[in-house]
Amino acid sequence: MIERIATPRLVLRPVAAGDLPDLLEVNGDPEVTRFLPYATWRSPDDAAAWLERMDTLAAAGDARQLVLVRAADARVVGTLLLFRHDAGSARAEVGYVLGRRHWGQGLMREALQAACLHAFGALGLRRLEAEVHPGNAASWRLLERLGFVHEGTLRQRWVAQGAPYDTRLYGRLAGDRGGPADGHEDARCR
Numbered sequence: 600m601i602e603r604i605a606t607p608r609l610v611l612r613p614v615a616a617g618d619l620p621d622l623l624e625v626n627g628d629p630e631v632t633r634f635l636p637y638a639t640w641r642s643p644d645d646a647a648a649w650l651e652r653m654d655t656l657a658a659a660g661d662a663r664q665l666v667l668v669r670a671a672d673a674r675v676v677g678t679l680l681l682f683r684h685d686a687g688s689a690r691a692e693v694g695y696v697l698g699r700r701h702w703g704q705g706l707m708r709e710a711l712q713a714a715c716l717h718a719f720g721a722l723g724l725r726r727l728e729a730e731v732h733p734g735n736a737a738s739w740r741l742l743e744r745l746g747f748v749h750e751g752t753l754r755q756r757w758v759a760q761g762a763p764y765d766t767r768l769y770g771r772l773a774g775d776r777g778g779p780a781d782g783h784e785d786a787r788c789r
């Protein structure tokens with residue numbers, strides 16, 4: 600269970616219904632949802648349907664949807680999902696989304712690093728993984744900066760709008776040298 604993680608510029612906490620107006624701005628942008636497995640939100644109904652899906656995942660006990668709240672003004676600027684939690688293997692997957700106006704400031708790196716530390720520390724996980732569209736360079740560069748390893752490419756794993764596409768599989772072990780699990784933070788976080 601994650602209740603609150605603070606970073607220098609953000610607070611990560613579980614999503615709540617009051618976050619949906621800010622999240623509609625984030626996910627209502629086709630540039631943001633370009634590589635995501637859901638359609639661009641068009642209305643508050645899309646936002647409510649998404650929250651219902653997240654609540655269902657959380658109730659099943661294998662996912663936790665967090666939001667990124669900017670410490671300076673309490674605006675919700677993004678999301679970070681820990682999901683497909685396999686307790687037996689102490690493993691989970693991460694997914695993350697940031698509003699376009701906040702890209703390029705290292706904010707998701709700050710959030711993901713804190714989430715990794717929490718996952719490998721308090722949650723006792725031993726492996727985190729992420730699947731990334733090969734065209735989503737901002738995402739896979741972010742993972743590589745945090746010590747995730749490109750373990751292979753899964754061929755035609757997904758179909759979106761009728762077209763199959765590959766994904767790059769990234770993994771990071773709690774015991775990997777460098778990166779957030781060591782609490783070692785040089786400029787490259789490795």
Ligand SMILES: CC(C)(COP(=O)(O)OP(=O)(O)OC[C@H]1O[C@@H](n2cnc3c(N)ncnc32)[C@H](O)[C@@H]1OP(=O)(O)O)[C@@H](O)C(=O)NCCC(=O)NCCS
Pocket residue numbers: 630631632634635694695696697698701702703704705706707708730731732735736737738740741744
């Ligand atoms: C992926 C995402 C979360 C990155 O967040 P961010 O806070 O902007 O990330 P950072 O500022 O830490 O930048 C990450 C790295 O990607 C690089 N980068 C950013 N945009 C890029 C682009 N369009 N092409 C190539 N590299 C890019 C940055 O320079 C940085 O690399 P560096 O550390 O080597 O300089 C953000 O772009 C996003 O929300 N995208 C839409 C949702 C999404 O695709 N989520 C991931 C699904 S797998």
